[in-house]
Amino acid sequence: MNDKLLVLGTMAYDAIESPFGKTGKILGGCATYIGLAASQFKIQCGLVSVIGDDFKTAHTNLLSSKGLDLSGVVTIPGEKTFFWSGKYHNDLNTRTTIDTQLNVLTKFDPKVPEKFKDASIVLLGNLDPNIQAAVLDQMSAPKLVVMDTMNFWIESYRDKLDELIGKVDVISINDEEARQLTEKHSLVEAAKVIQDMGPKYVIIKKGEHGALLFHENKIFCAPGLPLEEVFDPTGAGDSFIGGFIAYLSQRGKVSFEDMKTAVIIGSALASFTVQEFGTKALEKMSFKELSERIQTFKRLTEFEIELT
Amino acid sequence: MNDKLLVLGTMAYDAIESPFGKTGKILGGCATYIGLAASQFKIQCGLVSVIGDDFKTAHTNLLSSKGLDLSGVVTIPGEKTFFWSGKYHNDLNTRTTIDTQLNVLTKFDPKVPEKFKDASIVLLGNLDPNIQAAVLDQMSAPKLVVMDTMNFWIESYRDKLDELIGKVDVISINDEEARQLTEKHSLVEAAKVIQDMGPKYVIIKKGEHGALLFHENKIFCAPGLPLEEVFDPTGAGDSFIGGFIAYLSQRGKVSFEDMKTAVIIGSALASFTVQEFGTKALEKMSFKELSERIQTFKRLTEFEIELT
Numbered sequence: 001m002n003d004k005l006l007v008l009g010t011m012a013y014d015a016i017e018s019p020f021g022k023t024g025k026i027l028g029g030c031a032t033y034i035g036l037a038a039s040q041f042k043i044q045c046g047l048v049s050v051i052g053d054d055f056k057t058a059h060t061n062l063l064s065s066k067g068l069d070l071s072g073v074v075t076i077p078g079e080k081t082f083f084w085s086g087k088y089h090n091d092l093n094t095r096t097t098i099d100t101q102l103n104v105l106t107k108f109d110p111k112v113p114e115k116f117k118d119a120s121i122v123l124l125g126n127l128d129p130n131i132q133a134a135v136l137d138q139m140s141a142p143k144l145v146v147m148d149t150m151n152f153w154i155e156s157y158r159d160k161l162d163e164l165i166g167k168v169d170v171i172s173i174n175d176e177e178a179r180q181l182t183e184k185h186s187l188v189e190a191a192k193v194i195q196d197m198g199p200k201y202v203i204i205k206k207g208e209h210g211a212l213l214f215h216e217n218k219i220f221c222a223p224g225l226p227l228e229e230v231f232d233p234t235g236a237g238d239s240f241i242g243g244f245i246a247y248l249s250q251r252g253k254v255s256f257e258d259m260k261t262a263v264i265i266g267s268a269l270a271s272f273t274v275q276e277f278g279t280k281a282l283e284k285m286s287f288k289e290l291s292e293r294i295q296t297f298k299r300l301t302e303f304e305i306e307l308t
Numbered sequence: 309m310n311d312k313l314l315v316l317g318t319m320a321y322d323a324i325e326s327p328f329g330k331t332g333k334i335l336g337g338c339a340t341y342i343g344l345a346a347s348q349f350k351i352q353c354g355l356v357s358v359i360g361d362d363f364k365t366a367h368t369n370l371l372s373s374k375g376l377d378l379s380g381v382v383t384i385p386g387e388k389t390f391f392w393s394g395k396y397h398n399d400l401n402t403r404t405t406i407d408t409q410l411n412v413l414t415k416f417d418p419k420v421p422e423k424f425k426d427a428s429i430v431l432l433g434n435l436d437p438n439i440q441a442a443v444l445d446q447m448s449a450p451k452l453v454v455m456d457t458m459n460f461w462i463e464s465y466r467d468k469l470d471e472l473i474g475k476v477d478v479i480s481i482n483d484e485e486a487r488q489l490t491e492k493h494s495l496v497e498a499a500k501v502i503q504d505m506g507p508k509y510v511i512i513k514k515g516e517h518g519a520l521l522f523h524e525n526k527i528f529c530a531p532g533l534p535l536e537e538v539f540d541p542t543g544a545g546d547s548f549i550g551g552f553i554a555y556l557s558q559r560g561k562v563s564f565e566d567m568k569t570a571v572i573i574g575s576a577l578a579s580f581t582v583q584e585f586g587t588k589a590l591e592k593m594s595f596k597e598l599s600e601r602i603q604t605f606k607r608l609t610e611f612e613i614e615l616t
Contacts, residue, residue: 090493092493186535186536187534210517220609221531222609228497229494261613264613300527300529301528301530303571303572
């Protein structure tokens with residue numbers, strides 16, 4: 001049976017510069033990427049977010065047309081939507097933030113709509129851990145809670161973050177952040193320390209090198225799809241976790257085996273996202289294309305062996 | 309039918325410092341690591357190398373006891389064996405060379421023993437491309453020629469290196485060197501440029517992130533085994549290519565499918581090497597341990613998927 005999915009995250013405008021070009025203000029925010037990725041699956045997905053009155057109707061329409069429930073998205077009149085602008089360097093692995101305008105985020109008081117309070121899967125997207133906790137507190141009895149975080153919260157909100165990490169089932173974090181959080185260089189050691197903090201499942205994202213899923217003493221390794229061209233890495237991690245969680249929601253099961261497949265689906269979605277600026281690739285891709293790419297992932301690592 | 313394997317490479321003494329400790333002069337050199345890795349397989353493997361009269365009998369005995377043919381290893385009296393000392397930094401991905409004493413290498417005039425001139429597989433280990441070419445010229449009709457190289461030869465011996473690359477079937481190179489050689493950041497693009505230079509198969513090593521094998525438009529991705537502790541990365545690339553080539557030699561086949569398996573075997577051997585200083589792990593490991601580790605690699609990337 002499908003599970004209902006509740007996603008907390010930002011809806012934003014971004015301006016992005018990469019070695020391949022420069023955008024004007026385009027649609028962004030982690031809830032946007034997560035929602036668009038999740039919309040590939042036949043699930044009920046509700047977003048909890050906040051926008052200003054400059055948020056374009058075309059963009060809310062886009063998200064609604066993908067079947068996303070926006071009743072948890074609050075508009076704050078007279079305020080502007082969260083804005084981020086950044087520049088990726090030549091290797092695309094590092095970026096510099098040019099401008100961050102929190103705008104409506106400073107007044108974000110998240111409210112989970114009644115019909116999503118009983119969602120069995122909750123994704124706490126990358127945001128202030130106080131806001132993530134406020135959403136979790138409104139849920140009746142989720143069977144799986146997933147959180148994403150980043151360096152800013154590790155540096156400045158450590159106590160609250162640790163408290164929240166203690167309450168979630170799955171954490172998604174990148175390699176450098178896992179090292180920062182645990183002060184361990186080895187990702188295997190870092191994952192153990194994080195598991196000891198609470199989460200039974202730890203996902204460590206390694207950018208172009210793929211992702212690792214840790215559970216008990218087991219490890220699953222999803223490759224990064226080698227791509228000829230990467231235009232814009234923005235939203236790759238969000239597309240990843242969006243695909244991950246939406247597959248689990250559709251499947252209605254959350255075992256390690258299910259999560260392995262979910263990690264591959266997330267990786268496939270992320271591989272689409274980075275091939276165009278912003279949300280463009282996610283907006284137009286079909287489920288058929290996603291299925292084909294997943295087969296590409298399968299072929300990428302399959303081998304036969306019989307040692308004598 | 310097994311193929312005869314001829315390996316060109318250095319035999320050396322190394323002194324290594326890593327965050328986990330410091331060694332005195334220990335056995336090193338690419339031919340040593342390649343030979344020890346290859347000795348896991350039931351093949352005839354001959355080494356072509358050069359040593360000084362300081363090279364310890366215990367070390368030649370060790371290599372002979374593993375079934376390696378040393379008739380192509382020349383001792384230059386009154387000269388010392390090649391010596392390298394280096395220090396790995398905290399992340400183990402970067403190292404600084406402290407000292408390089410070429411010693412016998414400056415007088416190396418490689419001679420392939422008669423009985424190995426008809427070897428069907430040749431591995432040209434990381435050395436001056438002039439020496440690699442001199443060995444290749446002595447072979448009668450190898451069916452597969454594999455070469456390894458590194459930044460030093462790319463920077464200083466470019467013309468000769470390009471000429472040699474045009475004559476080999478497989479090249480093994482690390483990610484940064486592939487980018488340096490081709491001036492392409494994307495590894496997919498870099499591999500295409502290298503394929504256009506000659507080699508039908510291109511292996512790009514990504515250290516802890518595994519390795520990619522390119523052939524025509526196909527890509528195979530071998531994961532890096534996530535390890536709790538890495539003591540010393542020295543010889544990882546050599547163990548990798550040694551295992552790769554020895555498996556192909558034993559198998560007597562060199563298709564893309566065979567090479568996929570060979571890449572996994574190389575990765576497994578490299579994963580042993582880095583867990584102890586120098587050649588220690590390779591010296592004592594058993595074929596049973598290797599087989600078990602290969603199963604670990606299989607489990608690491610296997611997933612089931614059925615999308616509806």
